[in-house]
Amino acid sequence: MRDFAVSDDPRVQAQLDRLGALTVPQGRLGIDTIRVLLNRLGNPQRHLPPVFHVAGTNGKGSTCAFLRAALEAAGKTVHVFTSPHLVRFNERIRIAGKLIEDTTLDALLSEVLDAAEAADIGASFFEISTAAAFLAFARTPADACVVEVGLGGRFDATNVLESPAVCGIASLGIDHEAFLLAPEENVPTDPFVRIAFEKAGIVKAGVPLVTFDYPPAMNETIEQQATKAGARLIRQNRDWRIEPAPGGFVYSDGSGKLTLPSPRMPGRHQIANAGLAMAMLRHQHALDLPEAACAAAVERAHWPARLQELGQGPLTALLPPGTRCWLDGGHNRDAGNALAAHFVEPGSIHLVLGMLANKDPNALLAPLGERLASVTVVPVPGHDHHDPDAFAYIPLIPEPRAAADVAQALRSLRIDPAKGEIVLIAGSLYLAGVVLRENGELPD
Incomplete structure (x- = not known):
């Protein structure tokens, strides 16, 4: 099964056809291939504005939408990389607030695909997409990047990011079992704990890791990885909280409280996703945001095909x-x-x-x-x-x-x-x- 990708622009479609023809050798895991590819492209991942890196089973895209809305409400320009797209491949890459244009997308995909073919490294659809996004982001000034993990975390192509401003993990559950629960030595055997282990693989030394409050065994494995990496873990119900309030909810942490309106996005789970975004914003130190931007974000954020x-x-x-x-x-x-x-x-x-x-x-x-x-x-x-x-x-x-x-x-x-x-x-x-x-x- 190939990821669908179509375009009305024949130049873009030609590159998408090349992209759609890629296959990944059975059983290949790891981020060595994307590292080789990015190295040939000048390592653009090292030249990005402050990055907000989000993993999770469900809710990571909505969390990214809240982050983007808050940053833009504060007057920041924001690059965004998410997946999958719904209708057009362009949805995956937002450059300084705008979906990537066809002319730029054609040139970027051509450049990255040519580099991958010259290296003969067997890069995948998602690895090419990630490299193209990072190359675009490195070439266009912006104040921040919001990057969604594609699948898992530990072996995801986005995990080449070396020093994000903050990392976050959204809701966790069982999904993509063939990849995330593949047999491996020295990893947790319980399926839910293994999922937590994989998602927590995005943790980086000195970078805050913001999470929900999961069942004890899942919390424990995430804390172990954070401690091993030298990262500060900021967990819901210990370091930050959300509580219902008339017309919205209250977010609180050691720095104080925010009274926020109900999210524009339907569903009670969106309050939790908004809370995770607020915790990520308040526990990073790369950018200053006024409280008004947080309230505006909750009312503005939109994420298609999610309720x-x-x-x-x-x-x-x-x-x-x-x-x-x-x-x-x-x-x-x-x-x-x-x-x-x-x-x-x-x-x-x-x-x-x-x-x-x-x-x-x-x-x-x-x-x-x-x-x-x-x-x-x-x-x-x-x-x-x-x-x-x-x-x-x-x-x-x-x-x-x-x-x-x-x-x-x-x-x-x-x-x-x-x-x-x-x-x-x-x-x-x-x-x-x-x-x-x-x-x-x-x-x-």
């Missing part, structure tokens, strides 16, 4: 008038729990589901259970995916049925908006990208 309510468009026009339609790229247990916490009415959700074949069918649906009024399974275009039979054994859910695509699924639904019934399209960020494109809501 996003779709607007009027060709797809939502297929639903009865007044039907609310939500889109979420979630595909694991943590995401299922977050969705269940947001949608609380039993029998109210008509779920349109597309899930990759390498994901656990039970993980997303089990937490939703009795909230589901119907389940319609659709393909994930261009990818191996589960068919309805994969979900048939899950307790408490309606019998899954099939549709050829999202449009057919929406047409087939029998919905009564007056009873509070809603539509949720979920299961894959790849599917979410298709939905945004077809509904005319391109991420910007």
Whole structure:
């Protein structure tokens, strides 16, 4: 399976075709390849403005969105590297506040791909993407960089960053098991502790590491890695806290309190992600931010396909008038729990589901259970995916049925908006990208 990447610009598409043809030797792990590639490019990762480096299973993209919003509210120019993209590859690389332009993207990918081919190092899709982003960031002045880990942490290509201003770890759960739980000596054997171990691999000497409060064994392994690296660990409920308040929440740490509004992004979990971003901002010393910028960030931050309510468009026009339609790229247990916490009415959700074949069918649906009024399974275009039979054994859910695509699924639904019934399209960020494109809501 290849990461999809398409462009309306034929020059960019030519580079994306080269990028999409890359493969990674089975079992190759580590950051040696990206180091060789970056060395050939002049080590741009050593010439970046202060970096905010974020890992996690879920919520790291939202945390990055809060960080960017706070920095920009303070008048800072910000580079951002996130993944995956939803509709256009350009979404991965934001240069000084703006999505990378096609002309620049064409030239960067060509330069990095040529360097990788000349070195004959077998670089991957994500390694090329990371190198291109760092090269762009090093060549354009800015006040800060926000960099999201792609997969894991210890062996992620972004982990070549040597001295970030601060590191953060968002929510942790089981995902990408084939890579993150691969057998290895001298690593934790418990799956959840192993995930914490991998994510904490981004820790750096002298760099603050800000985390949530996880179960004790996960906290312990993160603390061990922080101590070993010589980094200060800043943990929720020990060093910083968030508490609900009328109209929002209160963030507090040893420096005082911030009274903040409710996040613009829906879902109770976004308060936690906003809190993590605030803790990262308040425990770094590279940039000064006024408190007003933190409040503005919570209200401004937006992250597409994460509990996003779709607007009027060709797809939502297929639903009865007044039907609310939500889109979420979630595909694991943590995401299922977050969705269940947001949608609380039993029998109210008509779920349109597309899930990759390498994901656990039970993980997303089990937490939703009795909230589901119907389940319609659709393909994930261009990818191996589960068919309805994969979900048939899950307790408490309606019998899954099939549709050829999202449009057919929406047409087939029998919905009564007056009873509070809603539509949720979920299961894959790849599917979410298709939905945004077809509904005319391109991420910007």
